[in-house]
Amino acid sequence: MSNKDIKLVQLPSPNFVPERDKDKPLMLEVSHLGIDFGGLTAVNEFNIGISPTEIAGLIGPNGAGKTTVFNLLTKVYEPTRGTILLDGKDTHGMNTIQVNQAGIARTFQNIRLFDKLTVEDNVKIGLHNSIKYHMPTGVFRLPKYWKEEKKAHDKAMELLSIFDMQDMAGYIAGSLPYGAQRRLEIVRALATGPKLLLLDEPAAGMNPSETSELMENIEKIRDEFKIAILLIEHDMNLVMGVCESIAVLNFGEIIAKGTPNDIQNNPKVIEAYLGSGSINGGEKEGTLPDSSDASKPDAEQMSTGHLASPDAMIGGRKEES
Amino acid sequence: MLSYLINGISLGSVYAIIALGYTMVYGIAKMLNFAHGDVIMIGGYMAFCSTSYLGWPVIPSVLFAMTVCTMLGILIERLAYKPLRDASSLAVLITAIGVSYFLQNMALLIWSSNPKAFPNMVNLPNVVIGDIQISSVAIVTIIACIVIMIILTLFTTRTKLGKAMRAVSEDKGAAQLMGINVNATISMTFAIGSGLAAIAGVLLCTAYPTLMPTTGAMPGIKAFTAAVFGGIGSIPGAMLGGILLGIIEIFGKAYISTQLSDAIVFAVLIIVLIVKPTGLLGKKMAEKV
Missing domain, CATH: 3.40.50.300 (P-loop containing nucleotide triphosphate hydrolases)
Structure with missing residues (x-):
């Protein structure tokens, strides 16, 4: 129809x-x-x-x-x-x-999510440039790592809440229903600010x-x-x-x-x-x-x-x- | 029997560490970096030079070897592979083989073809359990491998750079549109792979203490086999493939034939690929209809 x-x-x-x-x-x-x-x-x-x-x-x-x-x-x-x-x-x-x-952020005509990553991680990819720490901090998990990752997690959840998708945060993006994938793409794009x-x-x-x-x-x-x-x-x-x-x-x-x-x-x-x-x-x-x-x-x-x-x-x- | 198994796991751990370099680079840049084995050799020579000529202690010389190899990895990517980012995969493959020969011949010029006796980097007593003696080198190798696996897994799944790596490996274009610097991410992958190759080089040369410009070639190919065996592009696959390959090789040597051990290893690979073409942990490419 x-x-x-x-x-x-x-x-x-x-x-x-x-x-x-x-x-x-x-x-x-x-x-x-x-x-x-x-x-x-x-x-x-x-x-x-x-x-x-x-x-x-x-x-x-x-x-x-x-x-x-x-x-x-x-x-x-x-x-x-x-x-x-x-x-x-x-x-x-x-x-x-x-x-x-x-x-400028965008979504795609044919959905291009990172299918193997979780919903939350997809949003965090959008947040990539706003998470600020360098490689050694990440490898050795220094305090800054925890602080920044916590911030990113909170921000990702806040963004997911636009579409009431917080519950899906742990799901693998590729397993989401079609409509949810489209919504996630919008969230991911919004995450880049x-x-x-x-x-x-x-x-x-x-x-x-x-x-x-x-x-x-x-x-x-x-x-x-x-x-x-x-x-x-x-x-x-x-x-x-x-x-x-x-x-x-x-x-x-x-x-x-x-x-x-x-x-x-x-x-x-x-x-x-x-x-x-x-x-x-x-x-x-x-x-x-x-x-x-x-x-x-x-x-x-x-x-x-x-x-x-x-x-x-x-x-x-x-x-x- | 048990000591064979431990030797096998130990050799397999080295293969696994090398295979990680192949599999990560393949996953992200979709290319086979056949120069990877020769980075191992360079790592071995660096550790050899810093301990034998400069008299450095073990840890600093390993770190030195890692630093040099990391930079070498980035340099190789920048000079040899980056200009070919949009070229056909065949061109990149040939370039990789070229880089491999280049490194081997550079080493030949600098250190000559005479084998160097690699100093023992692990000065610890062997462990005796009952009537089995386990060499300390084997134990150190296995522990190093486990530590690397844990750190690498945490890095790729829990940090923003690791996630960026996985995103780039899935969809370069989309990652770029989300503001991820794809070139920097690829460089980082080469850096990590080459740093790991240095560790593998030291461990390999400690276990088999002769160092030649061709030292890296055979382990390189075996580790590549291990990566394909486990499913190329998959990090757990590289670990599993490497360790299984090491065990198969040692058991083949012990129970079947020393001369045929390599043939057995590759025969197993062929069988696995016939039964499961994507490798043990490789995922089937889903086709969208």
Whole structure:
């Protein structure tokens, strides 16, 4: 089943964001970002600004270059063109580790936990750079070792408590259920102390109730940690429900930016998702699912919801495989 | 019978310590460091020089050998392997063999091919239980091995650096994105492995007190066998594989044939690999569907 049927979380006001962060400098400012792989331009003229406590969404059809953007931001790939300013600082010349220390943390589309380590140790890997002792201290277990490890343990537990996962601390990460693994990835990313959290399809493979819980948690994380969040997601309920601004990527270029409302009614976006033919197919069919209409669930809208976001269905099917 | 067993465990302990170096480096850098055996030889020569030429006591000369080997390990990794981080594993393997020959020939130039008589580093009386005499060297070797295993296990499971090592061995990319310095972690692994090789070198040369530039080659290959035997990449596997290999070798020598003992060792390896291709404690790679 697709996640389209359940809409539990209220929409935040789309106009609220710019007001709250109006006088603050942007957390992330990307301009003219692009990368070529050989002759292929994977991402081009990518411009985006994210304010310090904004939840932004990056959507687009499969293969549009969304994950490539994440890889550029985290310097897994070195950009061919453009600049990335993080908190006003140019990340040019930084490597992945330095970017992480500067404040970008991410999760992965296909979960990449350290499967053989325990849940707690996975979080502690995220805390690695905040635990301060050297090798001899660790080998001989000097007092500083105990102090720092205790601190790390407490911090790890505190972070795990965001998702009520303290009880699972001793489990091997690879043995966790799928949804818990996704949540653990978010905790691990948060452990590195980011200013900007990148979530790559956080709801992929989650059931509707897990997704709605995730939506609440994304907002909770933003409120508690006062960080910006940029997420890639195919689940339109989540994107429309939690994101304050959305950028739509198609063939490596941004084709639309705006509030969830703007995006839902943007003809270019509808065309990118459905193909050009459907533009003439009547207004109702050509509208992306609108979670602000959640209160009046009628059968017709649900069916168009399926139609309008084929990727959401693919996302829904993943959990069954 | 019992004394054979103790000799076997003692020899196996040395193999185990060497095998740790192979298995840790393989686990983290996914490469076979065939120069590891020659680091043992360098460790032996360092201990030999500091005791015989400089007249240092045992402990400082062991520490000296460890320091030199640790630095040598880091240096080898930096100069020979790091530039090949993204190269094919075959290129890295050939480089490792090259480094191995380089070290052997350097030793040949410096110390010549004449065997050196290694001084006895363990001046303790042998232990006599009933009618069995156990050499103090064997006891010291076994104790050293146990201590190393305990420290190493605690290090890899309980410290942040050990955890970083395990994280890097599982997923370099993800570890890097979590802010872990992968290069430093790999260097550290080489350092630990080479430091252990120095200890193994001293223990080996104390048990078999002739030192030549090729001294490290055969134990190196046997320890590699032990690592594969136990499941390469697994630390407990290296310990188990090393000790079993030592016992098999000594028993083969005692009861079957002195000349065939090496052949027996490798025959056992082949059988184990046929029955359980991942080694005794090796884990099957789970395939995600």
